[in-house]
Amino acid sequence: MTLKRYPLAIAAAVLLILAAAGLTIYQFEQTLKTGRLVNIELAPVDPRSIMQGDYMALAFAIDRELKDDARQYKYAWINVSDKQQARLHSLSNTQPKAAPELVAVLLRKRDGIISIGPNAFFFAEGTAERYEQARYGQFRIDASGKGLLTGLLDKDLNLLGENER
Numbered sequence: 777m778t779l780k781r782y783p784l785a786i787a788a789a790v791l792l793i794l795a796a797a798g799l800t801i802y803q804f805e806q807t808l809k810t811g812r813l814v815n816i817e818l819a820p821v822d823p824r825s826i827m828q829g830d831y832m833a834l835a836f837a838i839d840r841e842l843k844d845d846a847r848q849y850k851y852a853w854i855n856v857s858d859k860q861q862a863r864l865h866s867l868s869n870t871q872p873k874a875a876p877e878l879v880a881v882l883l884r885k886r887d888g889i890i891s892i893g894p895n896a897f898f899f900a901e902g903t904a905e906r907y908e909q910a911r912y913g914q915f916r917i918d919a920s921g922k923g924l925l926t927g928l929l930d931k932d933l934n935l936l937g938e939n940e941r
Contacts, residue, residue, distance in 0.1 A: 807924050811916030812879055814854065815929060816862045816893060818913055831898040832907055832928070838864045839891045846890045851880040851921055854892075859933060861912070871921060882921040894925050899937060906936055 817837040838852065841864045846852075849867040856862055856879055871880040884891045893913055899906075912929040927938040 803918075804924065807918040807922060808916050808926065811918045811924065812856075813860050814856055814862050814879055814881075814915045814917055814923070815860045815912040815933060816854075816915060818911055818928075830901050830904050831896045832910065833896055834894060834913065834925075836891060836893050836913065838862065839889075842867070842890055846883065847885065849883060852883055852892050853878050853880055861933075879917055880921040881915075881917055881923050893923060897925065897928055903937070910936055 819835040819837050819840060838854065842852070846867060848869075850869045851871060852867055853865040854862040855865045855877055862879070865878060867883075868880075881892045884893070886895065889895075893915065897907070897910075897913070907928055909930045910928040911931045912933060913925050914927040914929055914935070915923040916926055917923040928936045930936055
């Protein structure tokens, strides 16, 4: 490659990176807009990190129901009640057929731990008291099973706060 083509190659690479980032953002926005609303019970742990600021470390009640062999599965199928509350139905490597009461959620594998959701919810400094009564994580789940945590809810399913975008 000649020296004159380097700027063109760099520009093409930058455009490719920006296009990929734009597509990912668009997909997340579509999930937030059209994803199935599901409330998943929390099993909270210690909320604080000196390096990262205020946050609530999260674990989910469904995670505690997962068996040791959960690593071999791709999806957790969850039953969704009329109040959008989730309960574990089963594990599978395929998504369920069209069943309105079942939703497939991709299992996350991070640091040897299998979970259906993220391990933390960050919030503005000084607002920790608002989240102390959190009992549910509110998710939007798309057709592929990708779930985005959108907020935390209290025991009566009242919104305590949302993820900042």
